[in-house]
Amino acid sequence: MRMTRQRRIILDELRKTKDHPTADMLYQSVRRHLPRISLGTVYRNLEILAEAGMIRKLEFGGASRMRFDATVSRHSHIRCVACGRIDDFPLDPDLNPEEYTAGINGYEVLGYNLEFYGRCPACKAKVK
Amino acid sequence: MRMTRQRRIILDELRKTKDHPTADMLYQSVRRHLPRISLGTVYRNLEILAEAGMIRKLEFGGASRMRFDATVSRHSHIRCVACGRIDDFPLDPDLNPEEYTAGINGYEVLGYNLEFYGRCPACKAKVK
């Protein structure tokens, strides 16, 4: 993977912020450095950086648009149902979700979603 | 809310299946009973039924399309990363997510997403 000027600046801009921007938000801030960059380049590079494990792609339930996160270490998110803001917070693997409900980052916690992913019996058999 | 023929059949078709269909999948099966129904009607009614708490809307991370679930009681989901299949499974509020990893429904469990939602400090202050 070539670290092009465009790719470098996209990564830098993402790392500068803590607010899990959408592709378009990043496009706006990257344009201040590279006025001729195209939105497609931003999307493509975010995809490539995510595949390389350098950033994370968040497809947050309830939000239509994809969001991106430069923090790749394990952590969780809390989203404000009123304004859509998303904050990081540390995930404690020894806690069950119910035990977090006493105020995360000053939020009033309303609930959580816990979804698992894996390989179903049929696909497990197929690949192996 | 009027329980129109269309709305009734959409609800019935959703209740018949366990595989969390998309709006379009439901549209296909409802059309077998109402050949002239429109996709917009399916979307609108799914929205109305979800608001009434009669069904649940799943916006599963990693899946682009919305999915619908006639089971409104508390439960969780596991998605196959290979084929996209989504299965239900019971959520135990006393377990932390790590403790589920010993095979859910015959799945090979690869991981989980835990996301919280609530009201952020700013919005909490605003509304009250």
Place this chain on the structure above:
DNA sequence: AAAATAATAGTAATGATTACTATTACTGAA
């Protein structure tokens, strides 16, 4: 039954994302 209201079918619009294409910028071997 007439008036008021809600829902529908069909179609058009929206908006995020992806695909395409000609051009440009690297890379690495001769």
Place this chain on the structure above:
DNA sequence: TTCAGTAATAGTAATCATTACTATTATTTT
């Protein structure tokens, strides 16, 4: 260093799920 090969880009068009719109139809209320 040069030049052939390859990757990446800008700009634009296409895709596709969802939502909005509108004239018409169905249901409820008075």
